[in-house]
Amino acid sequence: MADDEVNITRDGTADETTIQWRWDASTSRTVRLLWAFGVGTFFAAIVTVICWRLYRMAGEVAGGFGRAVVIALIIALAATVLALAASSDTERHLKRITRQLPINVPSETSLDRAMDAAVGTVVMGVIIGMLMGIGRYVSQNELLAVGAGPFTGLAALLLPLALVALVLASFLQSVGALDYEEQMIYLYEPEQTIDLAVIEVVSTRQFGDVVVVKLSYAQPDNQYIQGPRRIVVPPEVAHKLQSPIEHRMA
Known part of the structure; x- marks a missing residue:
């Protein structure tokens, strides 16, 4: 059996x-996206609620100039997050940005998850x-009889969808081992x-890139x-799990 056939993940080992294998947000694109x-x-x-309140407060205090400043700050923060995520050395750039602040920059897996959350926040915020x-x-210009309802409804619908995505991300994580010699599968967590x-x-x-395997046991x-x-x-x-069982039952 070739090494590249059994080297399932960068965290996994095989003989x-x-x-x-370890299939989680660091190794599975599906789990990571969810x-x-x-x-x-x-x-x-x-963040949207906070930014909207800042936008309104800035408008009341400084008019159009205040609103423009808030919008510029939001765009700058979003661009910074996306630039850090696209960088090949995110940790070094983040340390440079936060060197004057009492912040400990996470490393490796923690940093990857933090950047995923930040990018997800920017994208979904947009x-x-x-x-x-x-x-x-639409509401201000009376373009639709129902007003802003469909659009605010879609925005609100994203929250339960996000909850479903988190549940799926948790369900689709997997850590285990398949032992050919002992004909056993060992699963961890739990x-x-x-x-x-x-x-x-x-x-x-x-x-x-995740497979849900349904097992039927003999009785x-x-x-x-x-x-x-x-x-x-x-x-x-x-x-590799399906092949020997199908061959045995053939």
Whole structure:
């Protein structure tokens, strides 16, 4: 078996009889996007409310100039976040920006998650802001009989969708090992063990770069076999799990 066939993730290790994997926001694009969308939407909703209040206060205090300053600051912060996210050395640039502040810059995985959340906040903030702005324009100019309702409704709908995305991101995370020699699957977080000898049928459904595997257990002497009925694994692991079982049952 070639090394590149069993080296599932950059955090995983493998030999000729074992595949180990860790599928989370740092290794799965699907989980990462779901997490960034969920967290970013909630943060964006909070930031949108704060920015709107600042915009109105600035307008009351300094008129059009105050509003322009607030808009410029928002654009500058958003551009800074996107520039940091696009940089090949985010940690160094972030340290340079915050060197005068009593802030400890996170490193590696923590920094990646922080930048994902920040980018998600910017993107979803733009979307929410556009929906609210269009709704306000439509309402003020009486372009639709229902007013701003459809646009504010879409913006509000993003919050439950974000919650669903976070639940999915949590469900689609997986850490485990497939041992060919022992014919066992070892799952962690939570810890579970699956004996491949009692698996009769395996069916799969892929979501992005994540595969949900449905397991059907044998019932010798009508005895119920305990174990998870669905597990989440990378596509490569799903293929290597499915092949020997189908060959055995053929």
